[in-house]
Amino acid sequence: MANYGLKISKPGYDVSSASDSELVYSSKFDTLKVFSSGSGSITVPNPMAEQTVTITHNLGYRPAFMFYTQIFDVFSGSVTSGYYMSPYTDPVGGDGSIMPYVSTTTLKIRYGAVHAPSGSVINYKYFIFYNKAI
Amino acid sequence: MSNYGIKITKDGYDTSSASIPNQILNSSCNSLKIVAEGQTTISVNGNNVDDTVTISHGRSNIPAFLAFAQLRGSSTVSYPLNSYDLFSGSGEGFKGTANSSNIVFTATDSGTAYTATIYYYIFAEPSR
Numbered sequence: 001m002a003n004y005g006l007k008i009s010k011p012g013y014d015v016s017s018a019s020d021s022e023l024v025y026s027s028k029f030d031t032l033k034v035f036s037s038g039s040g041s042i043t044v045p046n047p048m049a050e051q052t053v054t055i056t057h058n059l060g061y062r063p064a065f066m067f068y069t070q071i072f073d074v075f076s077g078s079v080t081s082g083y084y085m086s087p088y089t090d091p092v093g094g095d096g097s098i099m100p101y102v103s104t105t106t107l108k109i110r111y112g113a114v115h116a117p118s119g120s121v122i123n124y125k126y127f128i129f130y131n132k133a134i
Numbered sequence: 135m136s137n138y139g140i141k142i143t144k145d146g147y148d149t150s151s152a153s154i155p156n157q158i159l160n161s162s163c164n165s166l167k168i169v170a171e172g173q174t175t176i177s178v179n180g181n182n183v184d185d186t187v188t189i190s191h192g193r194s195n196i197p198a199f200l201a202f203a204q205l206r207g208s209s210t211v212s213y214p215l216n217s218y219d220l221f222s223g224s225g226e227g228f229k230g231t232a233n234s235s236n237i238v239f240t241a242t243d244s245g246t247a248y249t250a251t252i253y254y255y256i257f258a259e260p261s262r
Contacts, residue, residue: 008139008140008161010164019194020167020169020258021167021195021258021259021260023167023258024161024162024163024164024165025140025159025161025165025167026167029167029168029169029258030167030168030171031165031166031167031168032166032168032200032255062202062211062212064200064202064253064255065214066214067214086214087213087214087216087217087218089216089217089218097218099213099217100213100214101208101211101212101213101214101217102202102211102212103210103211104210108211131168131171131255132253133202133212133253134173134202134204134212134251134253
């Protein structure tokens, strides 16, 4: 790559000599570019059963993504206020897991059958990037 | 920071008043800079033992990274790091770790040999 472009250094660093990690931005490097983001919720059915959330992107390739979700905290007996980055597989996976995966058309999140009691409302948030996952 | 720098906002937002989440670039905020990305594979033996692939990152830090894997359960979807026991009971798993020289991805399967396909991003920013 020729020696031109846009660089912005962190405060206190000379942009002409700053290392890559001392830069706030450099046009030399790609970044994660958000294609779409959103939020939603599920309500655990009665009786408890596996649920799958489907988010359509139609990018034609498998995109990188990040997914965050509330969980049911068995110690407090309530849904957390905080959001956990997924996959969430406490304690060992299986039907207690919350598992996202991506295809060329959709991001799906599989909530296992026993991840939370019936009636629990679980909120989630997602980011889908233009960057590819394969 | 003084009131100077570069801001680029999302469509429909005024650069002079848009909040940071509504900005695409703000020179007062760091960004995750991708210094390398690529595809690799792991030959999974299916004997419930971790199989690995090692990526030399060539950085002077322990870099942050992100990765996705196509595992045995489906050849049409990708799973993120730390995916385990994909409801199939096959003990599939995928994880990664970084040290000062390498990023090591691990895939496991309890029953069947196959090839896992990994796509990864390495960032300029350190992971610690």
